[in-house]
Amino acid sequence: MKDLTRYRNIGIFAHVDAGKTTTTERILKLTGKIHKIGEVHEGAATTDFMEQEQERGITIQSAATSCFWNDHQLNIIDTPGHVDFTIEVYRSLKVLDGGIGVFCGSGGVEPQSETNWRYANDSKVARIIYINKLDRTGADFFRVVKQVETVLAAKPLVMVLPIGVEEQFIGVVDLLTRKAWVWDNSGDPMNFEVQEPPAEMAEQIETYREQLIETAVEQDDTVMEKYLEGEEPTLDEIKMCIRKGTRDLAFFPTYCGSSFKNKGVQLVLDAVVDYLPNPMEVKPQPEVDLEGNETGSFAEVDPAKPLRALAFKIMDDRYGALTFTRIYSGTLSKGDTILNTFTGKTERISRLVEMHANSREEIDSAQAGDIIAIVGMKNVQTGHTLCDPKNPATLEPMVFPDPVISIAVKPKTKGGDEKMGLALNKMVQEDPSFHVMTDEESGETILKGMGELHLDIKVDILKRTHGVEVEVGKPQVAYRESITRRLEDTYVHKKQSGGSGQFGKIEYIVEPGETGSGFEFESKVVGGAVPREYWPAVEKGFKSSIEKGVLAGFPCVDLRFTLTGGAFHPVDSSALAFEIAAKSAYRQSIPKAGPQLLEPIMNVDVFTPDDYMGDVIGDLNRRRGMMKSQETGAVGARIKADVPLSEMFGYIGDLRTMTSGRGQFSMSFSHYAPCPTNVAEEVIKEAKERQAAG
Secondary structure (H helix, E strand, O other): OOOHHHHEEEEEOOOOOOHHHHHHHHHHHHHHHHOOOOOOOOOOOOHHHHHHHHHHHHHHHHHHEEEEEEOEEEEEEEEEOOOHHHHHHHHHHHHOOOOEEEEOOOOOOOOHHHHHHHHHHHHHOOOEEEEEEOOOOOOOOHHHHHHHHHHOOOOOEEEEEOOOOHOOEEEEEEOOEEEEEOOOOOOOOOOOEOOOOOOOHHHHHHHHHHHHHHHHOOOOOOHHHHHHHHOOHHHHHHHHHHHHHHHOOEEEEEEOOOOOOOHHHHHHHHHHHHHOOOHHHOOOEEOOOOOOOOOEEEOOOOOOOOOEEEEEEEEOOOOOEEEEEEEOEEEEEOOOOOEEOOEEEEEEOEEEEEEEEEEEEEEEEEEOOOOEEEEOOOOOOOOOOEEOOOOOEOOOOOOOEEEEEEEEEEEEEOHHHHHHHHHHHHHHHHOOOEEEEEOOOOOEEEEOOOOHHHHHHHHHHHHHOOOOOOEEOEEEEEEEEEEEEOOOEEEEEHHHHHHOEEEEEEEEEEEOOOOOOOOEEEEEEOOHHHHHHHHHHHHHHHHHOOOOOOOOOOEEEEEEEEEEEEOOOOOOOHHHHHHHHHHHHHHHHHHOEEEEEEEEEEEEEEEEHHHHHHEEEEEEEHHOEEEEEEOOOOEEEEEEEEEEEEHOOHHHHHHHHHOOOEEEEEEEEEEEEOOOHHHHHHHHHHHHHHHHOO
């Protein structure tokens, strides 16, 4: 039996370029040292190693890696920083128990870190904050702490103070012990001394230490009473309070350092062990039935309970497909047969591996709390639940947003179709927010994703990883259609051509539904004018019709159909006759109900140096953007706006040109809104031309 209290499943998440990779690297170095004592120190070589690392993030280290610190096993899960891949962050958070939010000492809280923070709040993941790059010009620990309060509306609990700033940054003062950790400039993380802090910091240390203790003791009435009576709590009592507050998300212990210079990372690791929850302290995952409704049961973290595990990431590597899996309850052993509740199929587990800092280790079994990889699973995709076939249950599945942008691709070489098909199949399994379909009319292969960058990367993976060169068509926006007016109408379907005929008459109301309601159908027929057994056929007829709108063939959304009356024939009526009546009624009525085109509107969050703010706002206005907020910070301005997706193609290039390469932006889907007439006319014209050509 493993001691689960000595486990920490954590993720490191941050904005692009806040130093997440470097930090993870340093953690692996530090913990690897403890793992294999006497290893030659790699000094300067680490930085060369980082060059390729930075291009690929930390994927070289694999998606989940285990290491040890102070007799605790840390399972670290990699999360990317870029917005088109927040899906990755979201699914990683789903299986984490705690996290480290890394912020840049000079850049502060950037757009992407805000999105990631919001996801972590939604998933109720306990976090510690690490403010990195304090050796950089313009770095300011206290400014970033303030931003955490104002921008993220979070409560940072300052645990250390920096000694010196920018070039002069040499170490940190641990407020709990009042000791200074000072590193030399050799770049070796182990070359540090614990000494008395600089005398000129004495007052600042006492101020912050008092704030720390006052905040911490609020977590425990007994300790609080002692403190109010003038008795300082013991170190263990303070740590217990901090641990509780961190777990309850009351505050976030905040550290600082420079990962690149190897200063300050040890204290962050100590904090992971001291304050982040172990798998048994996290609220257990709810179980759901196949319709997605909660059953009231939970996957208790207990190796003796039936198996419940979630596949959260699929990665293809030279050993075959790896399915990264978090085990919530029960035990999984080599040779076991497990049930995938999504497909209803069982599979046998042939190999289990545990990822270590730089190798993988075959294991015979794993248990609740573990994060491991299963080699060679056939039909498992991200978000699938693996469980005990004798005692099945499904864990709450992950919800992935629908793609908003698509491109058509075709292989450059003859005979490349099959190779491209196989490659795309693997890519879809790895990334649930990436969809592939074939356009029936034109026969083209359509890739759909979360944004331009997302699809650019997919095309790049096709080329680099799978050796398939493709020609890429112009990006297409996923428009929708809807209606603006309520309409009462009647339709009679009659067919008499020898033998039994077909007859179905329906009277109905079609009207705009609530935004986001999709499709609704209700029957208010009384007195048997349309017998009850034909109602589902009417619903089916309407529902299958909304796949294609009348303006440009885009799916029709937010419609409500009410069946109010009609008539039937005792011999000639059938379910089919009523289904055909509903399909024809849709084509008859929708054009009269004020159809309109809807376009996807994106939340756009731009970060720009102050000097270019006017240009950026002017440009967003030209793109039909609606400004929501603008604020200036120490290092630049943040502008938030709602902008139609169709106007955002190529934006990153334009933004870089406008801001001399210093602007950044992130974008996520917000909602659908009606298209202006001139835009709608253009889209409808293009769609008709495509249909004619197809």
